[in-house]
Amino acid sequence: MSDAQPKRLTDIGPPHYQKFLPPIIKENYGKWKYHEILKPGVMVHYSETGAKLFTVRAGSPRLLSTKKIRIYADLADKYCDGHLRFTSRHNVEFLLTKEENIEPLIADLEALGHPVGGTGNAISSLVHTQGWIHCHSAATDASGIVKAVMDELLPYFKTIDLPAKIRVALACCLNMCGAVHCSDIAILGIHRRPPRIDKENLPKMCEIPNLIASCPTAAIRPSQYQGKPSVEIDEDKCMFCANCYTVCPALPLNNPLNDGVSIWVGGKVSNARHEPMFSKLAIPFLPNNPPRWPEVTNAVKHIVELWLKNAKKHERIGEWIERIGWPKFFRLADIPFQKEHIDDFKHAGLSYKRSVHLTYM
Amino acid sequence: MPVEKKYETPLLDQLETGEWPSFVKEIKAAAENNAMANDLLGLLEQSYREKIGHWKHGGIVGVMGYGGGVIGRYTDLPDKYPAISHFHTMRVNQPAGWFYTSEALRTLCDIWDAHGSGLTNMHGSTGDIIFLGTRTEELENVFSKLTAAGFDLGGSGSDVRTPSCCCGKARCEWACYDTMGLTYYITNRYQDELHRPAFPYKMKFKMSGCPNDCVASVARADISIIGTWRDEIQVNQEEVRNYAKSGLDITKEIAMLCPGKCIEWDGNEIQIDNSNCRHCMHCINLMPKALAPGKDRGAAILVGSKAPIVEGALLSSVLVPFIKLEEPYDDLEIWEVIENMWDIWCEEGKNRERIGEFIQRVGLGNFLDAIGLEPQPEMVAFPRDNPYVFYEEYFEEEEDQ
Ligand code: HEM
Ligand code: HEM
Ligand code: HEM
Ligand code: HEM
Ligand code: SF4
Ligand code: SF4
Ligand code: SF4
Ligand code: SF4
Numbered sequence: 160m161s162d163a164q165p166k167r168l169t170d171i172g173p174p175h176y177q178k179f180l181p182p183i184i185k186e187n188y189g190k191w192k193y194h195e196i197l198k199p200g201v202m203v204h205y206s207e208t209g210a211k212l213f214t215v216r217a218g219s220p221r222l223l224s225t226k227k228i229r230i231y232a233d234l235a236d237k238y239c240d241g242h243l244r245f246t247s248r249h250n251v252e253f254l255l256t257k258e259e260n261i262e263p264l265i266a267d268l269e270a271l272g273h274p275v276g277g278t279g280n281a282i283s284s285l286v287h288t289q290g291w292i293h294c295h296s297a298a299t300d301a302s303g304i305v306k307a308v309m310d311e312l313l314p315y316f317k318t319i320d321l322p323a324k325i326r327v328a329l330a331c332c333l334n335m336c337g338a339v340h341c342s343d344i345a346i347l348g349i350h351r352r353p354p355r356i357d358k359e360n361l362p363k364m365c366e367i368p369n370l371i372a373s374c375p376t377a378a379i380r381p382s383q384y385q386g387k388p389s390v391e392i393d394e395d396k397c398m399f400c401a402n403c404y405t406v407c408p409a410l411p412l413n414n415p416l417n418d419g420v421s422i423w424v425g426g427k428v429s430n431a432r433h434e435p436m437f438s439k440l441a442i443p444f445l446p447n448n449p450p451r452w453p454e455v456t457n458a459v460k461h462i463v464e465l466w467l468k469n470a471k472k473h474e475r476i477g478e479w480i481e482r483i484g485w486p487k488f489f490r491l492a493d494i495p496f497q498k499e500h501i502d503d504f505k506h507a508g509l510s511y512k513r514s515v516h517l518t519y520m
Numbered sequence: 521m522p523v524e525k526k527y528e529t530p531l532l533d534q535l536e537t538g539e540w541p542s543f544v545k546e547i548k549a550a551a552e553n554n555a556m557a558n559d560l561l562g563l564l565e566q567s568y569r570e571k572i573g574h575w576k577h578g579g580i581v582g583v584m585g586y587g588g589g590v591i592g593r594y595t596d597l598p599d600k601y602p603a604i605s606h607f608h609t610m611r612v613n614q615p616a617g618w619f620y621t622s623e624a625l626r627t628l629c630d631i632w633d634a635h636g637s638g639l640t641n642m643h644g645s646t647g648d649i650i651f652l653g654t655r656t657e658e659l660e661n662v663f664s665k666l667t668a669a670g671f672d673l674g675g676s677g678s679d680v681r682t683p684s685c686c687c688g689k690a691r692c693e694w695a696c697y698d699t700m701g702l703t704y705y706i707t708n709r710y711q712d713e714l715h716r717p718a719f720p721y722k723m724k725f726k727m728s729g730c731p732n733d734c735v736a737s738v739a740r741a742d743i744s745i746i747g748t749w750r751d752e753i754q755v756n757q758e759e760v761r762n763y764a765k766s767g768l769d770i771t772k773e774i775a776m777l778c779p780g781k782c783i784e785w786d787g788n789e790i791q792i793d794n795s796n797c798r799h800c801m802h803c804i805n806l807m808p809k810a811l812a813p814g815k816d817r818g819a820a821i822l823v824g825s826k827a828p829i830v831e832g833a834l835l836s837s838v839l840v841p842f843i844k845l846e847e848p849y850d851d852l853e854i855w856e857v858i859e860n861m862w863d864i865w866c867e868e869g870k871n872r873e874r875i876g877e878f879i880q881r882v883g884l885g886n887f888l889d890a891i892g893l894e895p896q897p898e899m900v901a902f903p904r905d906n907p908y909v910f911y912e913e914y915f916e917e918e919e920d921q
Binding site: 233333 | 531532534535538539540541542543544545546547549550557560564567568570571572573574575576577578584585586593607609613614615616617618619620621622623624625626628629632633638639640641642643644645647652653664667668670671672684686687689690691692693695698700704707708711712715731732733734735736738739740773777778779798799800801802805806808809812827828829830831832833835870871872
């Protein structure tokens with residue numbers, strides 16, 4: 160490639176967003192009055208100036224080829240004078256001023272295989288991570304499970320009639336690049352075998368004091384290997400968090416026999432009604448079963464359907480479970496409650512039941 | 521240049537069926553004329569077969585003068601998949617609110633087609649445009665073309681990570697401050713901290729315009745700036761009646777679910793005891809045409825949320841219960857508070873200790889002392905229930921000589 164090198168610029172920051180806003184947004188910035196959801200995936204925002212902005216939201220796999228991005232750009236040219244945006248959950252949104260363009264745009268998107276929906280009381284796209292496509296830490300893949308789960312949950316993407324919103328997220332290890340820990344349903348890759356020590360390479364690759372300090376449970380102790388400083392691991396203390404692996408490549412935890420997926424439920428981020436909550440452990444372990452992870456997709460679908468059947472209007476999964484209590488959730492979901500469900504890290508005691516507010520039916 | 525198909529991918533092929541858009545189709549589309557994307561396909565199929573990833577633990581690569589923005593990546597099977605022996609990620613700082621013109625998107629695609637895998641994430645969970653996979657020697661080429669087009673790299677490592685925000689005033693009637701304006705300002709104010717890691721660990725800013733918190737700032741940002749208001753909710757009684765007529769059960773669906781228990785509905789008018797409103801947004805969410813946040817708008821600033829690594833997950837907690845966030849942003853007092861926080865965290869924080877963990881370790885009270893803020897009841901869910909109080913001073917009896 161023989162491109163002439165342009166002058167080297169640094170620290171210019173991102174482009175100013177105003178360069179990319181459609182004229183209707185520039186004119187009505189801060190003047191929006193209210194909005195309506197016309198149907199799944201289609202919103203209209205009304206301005207105090209009388210202007211109307213239509214939004215069409217479509218699902219995306221997040222991992223996009225430049226080819227697909229160019230198709231998005233073509234659609235934006237065709238229907239939206241070249242304007243579009245993406246959402247915090249990786250959906251793509253087309254911003255229209257001409258109402259008559261909505262249906263042709265939807266038809267084009269559906270033909271392209273990008274379903275329109277995800278607004279209001281629906282499931283939106285899954286926030287997720289890199290997995291086997293790009294990460295050394297992964298206990299499972301990200302994109303594959305997301306695809307398999309969304310194939311099953313698609314009807315709930317194309318609706319606005321669920322009791323409340325449902326937000327599902329996936330992270331392929333406890334690093335949680337997807338920050339999934341406050342989701343209605345979180346799918347989380349977990350390791351279950353302590354790191355193996357690559358004793359030959361450890362002294363070359365890692366700083367031992369740092370490595371020892373990295374372990375939250377103090378499971379890593381100094382030792383010797385062939386006369387050189389090394390470490391050993393007290394396997395009983397290891398909780399498979401991979402902090403050690405993050406600071407030292409010579410301690411891999413990945414292991415096909417033991418890696419898998421856990422399911423967490425009942426978290427939320429918005430302040431609406433109940434305050435934000437962490438997701439809690441529902442299913443400690445499900446196997447990695449690519450390419451479609453049937454155990455995982457079935458478990459997610461099962462929990463969603465249980466919620467649909469039992470929740471009152473406007474109850475997120477966590478609010479529903481809080482009303483009925485966790486014992487009843489486990490009974491209804493028919494999930495065996497086991498030792499792994501009981502916290503044993505810091506503050507574990509705060510999660511013990513400290514009253515007799517119990518249900519028996 | 522067309523790439524000859526080299527890999528059978530029976531497992532991945534099964535993910536081309538079904539109605540949700542398929543990432544496998546995206547990789548295959550890129551693989552038609554990109555050798556990196558093609559080798560990625562082969563490698564991923566092998567991972568699906570073996571149930572294990574094939575990436576090595578990173579590598580320190582970057583562009584000249586920057587300590588962040590590039591994540592080094594190498595496969596552990598370079599002989600088998602030579603095109604992805606290097607497969608580094610570049611994080612490109614997104615425009616605030618993720619708005620684009622088709623022209624800007626095509627410019628980004630042109631750069632990435634010429635110098636990378638042709639694969640992206642739109643976007644990463646922090647918010648960057650993720651350019652997924654290129655070789656070390658291409659990094660400077662990508663960087664110079666990006667900056668020529670007006671784009672810059674985002675954060676990675678122990679630096680200010682790329683700030684992100686909801687679309688705010690651009691399209692949301694509930695935005696209590698200009699999230700996109702403030703995000704642009706913060707990103708530029710802290711360019712040095714963003715590009716040159718100098719903190720104990722990462723430092724994330726996320727800006728949401730109202731308590732619905734569409735960018736999950738309370739769960740994912742060390743500094744969570746969440747819009748709110750402190751006067752009365754604006755009410756249009758006529759529109760409230762219209763919602764009631766159209767079938768909304770205002771008592772059951774709104775008043776009974778209001779966490780402040782401060783709404784009454786007599787079938788004709790809604791009364792809100794605003795002094796007990798918790799600013800949760802539920803009533804406004806359900807009747808956007810009838811209710812709106814008040815006029816005295818600003819934000820609450822919370823600190824400290826993070827995912828589990830290292831010491832467990834945290835939600836952010838209140839540091840500043842209310843602040844007006846109006847231009848000129850330079851004059852806001854909050855920058856001094858934030859920079860004081862960074863000073864004490866840099867001095868006293870342990871390696872890989874996020875600021876939330878640091879606050880837990882030293883105690884919020886001590887932390888407030890150190891940064892010069894007064895304790896306020898809004899900062900706690902409840903006052904302590906443990907009587908082991910660390911008093912710092914006591915009186916001594918006069919020594920009788
Ligand atoms: C072959 C050597 C290494 C490579 C390739 C490597 C690569 C990486 C990569 C790609 C990340 C993710 C960065 C991000 O998300 O921004 C990371 C994170 C990290 N690495 Fe390494 N690393 C190496 C060695 C080390 C060593 C020796 C240490 C410490 C002594 C270390 C400490 C860390 C820490 C603390 C993080 C977390 C940073 C963060 O996520 O903000 N790494 N490493
Ligand atoms: C080398 C392996 C890693 C890869 C490939 C990776 C990849 C990513 C990517 C692409 C993002 C989105 C970035 C953006 O939008 O700017 C991200 C976010 C994140 N990463 Fe990583 N990461 C790695 C290591 C780590 C480590 C070691 C940690 C924790 C110690 C970590 C924690 C996170 C968290 C919590 C987020 C989400 C932050 C948010 O919601 O804003 N990652 N990661
Ligand atoms: C519902 C109540 C509480 C919740 C949800 C809670 C949650 C947490 C969480 C998530 C952490 C971080 C965990 C970690 O770093 O491993 C933490 C740390 C801490 N909490 Fe709490 N906490 C609660 C009540 C309390 C109370 C009542 C006290 C003291 C009276 C307390 C004292 C601490 C201390 C000292 C730390 C730091 C621990 C350390 O650095 O090792 N917490 N808390
Ligand atoms: C410095 C620490 C404390 C001292 C010296 C102390 C002392 C006492 C004494 C002398 C009694 C009366 C015993 C009796 O009637 O035989 C008592 C009762 C009690 N204390 Fe404490 N206490 C302390 C801390 C606490 C704390 C931290 C709690 C709870 C969080 C607590 C909860 C109770 C309870 C529940 C009773 C029984 C009250 C009743 O019979 O209704 N104490 N304590
Ligand atoms: S969640 Fe873990 S495995 Fe997944 S991309 Fe992040 S660090 Fe890698
Ligand atoms: S995985 Fe976590 S608990 Fe286990 S040894 Fe490593 S750092 Fe310690
Ligand atoms: S956080 Fe609030 S202001 Fe921002 S987009 Fe969401 S609802 Fe609107
Ligand atoms: S915002 Fe929430 S707390 Fe305030 S009146 Fe409405 S429902 Fe009640």
